[in-house]
Amino acid sequence: MNTIALVGAQWGDEGKGKIIDILAETADYVVRATGGSNAGHTVVSDGKTYKLHLIPSGILYPDTVNIIGNGVVVDPKVVLEEMDGLAKLGVKFDKLLIDLRAHVVMPYHKEIDELSEKAKGKDAIGTTKRGIGPCYADKSDRIGLRMIDLITPDVFASKLKTVLELKNKIITAVYGGTPLDYKSILDEYSAYAERLEKFCCDTGVILYDAIKANKRIVFEGAQGTLLDLDSGTYPFVTSSHPISGGFCAGAGVGPTAIKECLGIAKSYTTRVGAGPFPTELDDEVGKHLLNVGHEFGTTTGRPRRCGWLDAVILRLAVRINGLTSLAINKLDTLTGLKKLKIATHYVRDGKVVSDFPADIMLLEGCTPVYEEFDGWSEDITNAKAFDDLPKAAQRYIEAVERLAGCRVAMIGIGPDRDKNIVR
Numbered sequence: 001m002n003t004i005a006l007v008g009a010q011w012g013d014e015g016k017g018k019i020i021d022i023l024a025e026t027a028d029y030v031v032r033a034t035g036g037s038n039a040g041h042t043v044v045s046d047g048k049t050y051k052l053h054l055i056p057s058g059i060l061y062p063d064t065v066n067i068i069g070n071g072v073v074v075d076p077k078v079v080l081e082e083m084d085g086l087a088k089l090g091v092k093f094d095k096l097l098i099d100l101r102a103h104v105v106m107p108y109h110k111e112i113d114e115l116s117e118k119a120k121g122k123d124a125i126g127t128t129k130r131g132i133g134p135c136y137a138d139k140s141d142r143i144g145l146r147m148i149d150l151i152t153p154d155v156f157a158s159k160l161k162t163v164l165e166l167k168n169k170i171i172t173a174v175y176g177g178t179p180l181d182y183k184s185i186l187d188e189y190s191a192y193a194e195r196l197e198k199f200c201c202d203t204g205v206i207l208y209d210a211i212k213a214n215k216r217i218v219f220e221g222a223q224g225t226l227l228d229l230d231s232g233t234y235p236f237v238t239s240s241h242p243i244s245g246g247f248c249a250g251a252g253v254g255p256t257a258i259k260e261c262l263g264i265a266k267s268y269t270t271r272v273g274a275g276p277f278p279t280e281l282d283d284e285v286g287k288h289l290l291n292v293g294h295e296f297g298t299t300t301g302r303p304r305r306c307g308w309l310d311a312v313i314l315r316l317a318v319r320i321n322g323l324t325s326l327a328i329n330k331l332d333t334l335t336g337l338k339k340l341k342i343a344t345h346y347v348r349d350g351k352v353v354s355d356f357p358a359d360i361m362l363l364e365g366c367t368p369v370y371e372e373f374d375g376w377s378e379d380i381t382n383a384k385a386f387d388d389l390p391k392a393a394q395r396y397i398e399a400v401e402r403l404a405g406c407r408v409a410m411i412g413i414g415p416d417r418d419k420n421i422v423r
């Protein structure tokens, strides 16, 4: 079998786009299985910058089939805007497929996301306000609209009427907002449906045949392990399962369909939105990571919170995703820091905590315990092999392997796709 899943090993934004782009070049299929337009991948290739939210990264290769699986929540407006932007850069969409079962993000989802965040006040999650949570909530509540509904005009008109009546009651009576207009949504989304219909099909069947034919398939993760609805820092999580297990449900394949699982982490840690973050740095090192690492969100532009690498998190990612190897990105961002630290475990109430706590209240009481390393000042961005790296950088990577309990197979040393050491 020739399948690999790429999964974020931290809180998202680990630089998955670059690694996916590298693997996509030789992939027959690239599959998105979870999340929606809350994700943002930046791929830099041939001097051009491609910003992807919903479209799988394989789209940059003309022979690769790109699948948006049933577990993705599709915002038709965003996906079409994204396609129009990519088309201007010469990208073609004749190998793009969207699953008929994928749920549709509607304007009332975005409205309710916004209103409910505002109503939560200081307890707001800090969502991307892309309607992700409300859309998945409707899916679970079995009142969601799927792509098959969107592209079937009479079904769409009727389902939209029923659901919008309910949503408008929530928008007005619960949140004191302004009701949305049925006719204008119907017209706008019917036009989107006409453009998207030709891409829609049962992608699970296509993938099943591809796996049997031993095609090379890359499952492209969005977000990261700590944003997982079950295993992440609940409630400061997204509403899907961005872990390898989630890819099975979200792509419509069985667990035995995924042979390898590559976890992507940065050489430090970042997170956006609210919630506990044990190794967060509010000092000069934090500023260095923010500015040198250009840590501003692709989707929202928000500055990301930055901190030291946390091996407790990496061990969680190794365990939950069944990682077979790790890619450590942005090692070059650490260049110039005199001392480096990795959290090996936490201490809470005088007791050692080695496994990531189930509850954020417990996590909030945890103090990280660090192992310290010498930094390096040499430019590492032209290294071609592990041995080209300064000894201090080699020791740092070896420590990551030891503390995470997983082999580091790739090391990112710059934004371009060739700035990547394969071991």
Ligand code: IMP
Residues within 6 Å of the ligand: 011, 012, 013, 038, 039, 040, 125, 126, 127, 128, 129, 130, 131, 132, 133, 222, 223, 227, 236, 237, 238, 239, 272, 273, 274
């Ligand atoms: P939502 O997915 O928009 O509902 O946001 C829920 C939480 O997940 C918030 O803390 C977001 O900042 C975070 N989040 C969602 N998508 C991403 C991502 O692609 N990268 C990093 N954080 C994300």
